[in-house]
Amino acid sequence: MALPQPVAPSTPPLARPPRPADANPPASDSPCGTRAAALPGLAAMAGLVGRTPMLALDMRVRGRRRRVHAKAEYLNLTGSIKDRMALHVLGQAVERGELRPGDTIAEATSGNTGISVCAVGRALGCEVEIFMPDWLSRERMALIGSFGARLRLVSREEGGFLGAIGLTQALAASHPRVYLPRQFDNTANVDAHALGTGPEILAQLASVGLAPRAFVAGVGTGGTVMGVGRALRAAHPGVRVHPLEPAESPTLSTGHKVGSHRIQGISDEFVPAICRLAELDAPIAVHDGDAILMAQRLARELGLGVGISSGANLLGALMAQDRLDDDSVVVTILCDDNKKYLSTDLMRDEPLRAGYLSPQVELLGYEVIAAPGKVDAARSL
Numbered sequence: 001m002a003l004p005q006p007v008a009p010s011t012p013p014l015a016r017p018p019r020p021a022d023a024n025p026p027a028s029d030s031p032c033g034t035r036a037a038a039l040p041g042l043a044a045m046a047g048l049v050g051r052t053p054m055l056a057l058d059m060r061v062r063g064r065r066r067r068v069h070a071k072a073e074y075l076n077l078t079g080s081i082k083d084r085m086a087l088h089v090l091g092q093a094v095e096r097g098e099l100r101p102g103d104t105i106a107e108a109t110s111g112n113t114g115i116s117v118c119a120v121g122r123a124l125g126c127e128v129e130i131f132m133p134d135w136l137s138r139e140r141m142a143l144i145g146s147f148g149a150r151l152r153l154v155s156r157e158e159g160g161f162l163g164a165i166g167l168t169q170a171l172a173a174s175h176p177r178v179y180l181p182r183q184f185d186n187t188a189n190v191d192a193h194a195l196g197t198g199p200e201i202l203a204q205l206a207s208v209g210l211a212p213r214a215f216v217a218g219v220g221t222g223g224t225v226m227g228v229g230r231a232l233r234a235a236h237p238g239v240r241v242h243p244l245e246p247a248e249s250p251t252l253s254t255g256h257k258v259g260s261h262r263i264q265g266i267s268d269e270f271v272p273a274i275c276r277l278a279e280l281d282a283p284i285a286v287h288d289g290d291a292i293l294m295a296q297r298l299a300r301e302l303g304l305g306v307g308i309s310s311g312a313n314l315l316g317a318l319m320a321q322d323r324l325d326d327d328s329v330v331v332t333i334l335c336d337d338n339k340k341y342l343s344t345d346l347m348r349d350e351p352l353r354a355g356y357l358s359p360q361v362e363l364l365g366y367e368v369i370a371a372p373g374k375v376d377a378a379r380s381l
């Protein structure tokens with residue numbers, strides 16, 4: 001497949017009709033915890049991000065019934081949880097006057113953030129320039145190109161992920177009107193989940209009479225685990241909050257880049273500044289092959305076509321539950337869907353290895369806990 005050619009964005013932002021007053025929630029009710037919903041370029045888009053359903057996934061593990069709760073974040077606008085962060089961070093930058101139409105947004109990303117920044121940035125009338133390691137999936141590259149963004153691939157020799165971050169900084173230093181979301185350092189990334197994802201989880205669990213005992217999420221920037229963790233602990237101080245990392249590349253446990261892995265979107269070679277491990281419980285490690293097998297089975301057996309980090313998160317949630325009791329409420333995230341992995345090992349036969357957890361998991365089915373504020377279409381029929 002040919003790489004997408006850099007294309008200068010040319011489409012002006014779409015004029016959006018104002019929302020009716022009763023459909024326009026106040027800031028605190030906004031899906032991503034931001035006033036982005038009130039910004040002209042983002043008003044309609046904000047209705048397509050957040051307020052995702054929660055799945056209560058039923059399993060049998062080593063003969064015992066288990067249930068894990070997972071937010072269906074692949075249902076966001078561009079198919080990943082990163083839409084929440086992009087909408088919040090860029091909306092806040094517009095509000096503060098740091099970002100205006102015509103500016104360039106430059107970000108280093110392992111893909112999903114790039115795609116989300118493209119979608120939100122284009123709606124704001126901005127140009128987007130994405131710096132991405134060259135070993136990530138071709139689908140990510142093509143999608144970024146499809147939004148009319150410029151894509152700069154960074155090889156391992158050029159520094160990989162850290163090299164990509166350095167290139168965004170060099171661009172901002174040499175050009176006026178370049179805005180850097182800086183997802184690895186920006187606490188607004190954490191806020192997006194503390195104000196959006198976390199409160200949604202609490203509301204959905206409460207709607208069925210439950211409270212969380214633990215939360216598990218793979219760490220890319222750490223925005224999800226830190227932000228959701230903050231919201232859950234504010235309501236239930238004893239909640240365990242576990243960051244998750246690939247067993248093949250345990251950067252969180254060791255503090256530096258080690259090995260390589262196939263769980264795209266997490267463990268990007270360093271511990272991000274916003275990921276404050278001292279505030280979290282112990283990292284959970286999942287083998288990338290195990291994560292692939294679990295994600296494949298979610299598609300084949302339940303019809304849930306999710307990405308590799310979602311398989312990892314489900315296994316990690318079961319490991320966290322192992323440390324509590326079988327009935328404890330453990331929540332995790334289905335971060336993205338499987339379409340960005342068509343060219344990866346997710347679509348190939350994956351060998352079973354000793355020590356994997358997925359072969360011990362029998363998937364039984366799931367119930368849907370409707371998104372807060374969303375009409376339950378099935379019940380209203």
Ligand SMILES: Cc1ncc(COP(=O)(O)O)c(C=O)c1O
Nearest residue numbers: 112220221222223224265309335
């Ligand atoms: C597929 C996938 N899973 C998990 C994550 C981790 O999310 P966070 O950056 O909030 O830690 C990302 C982040 O890009 C991702 O793309």
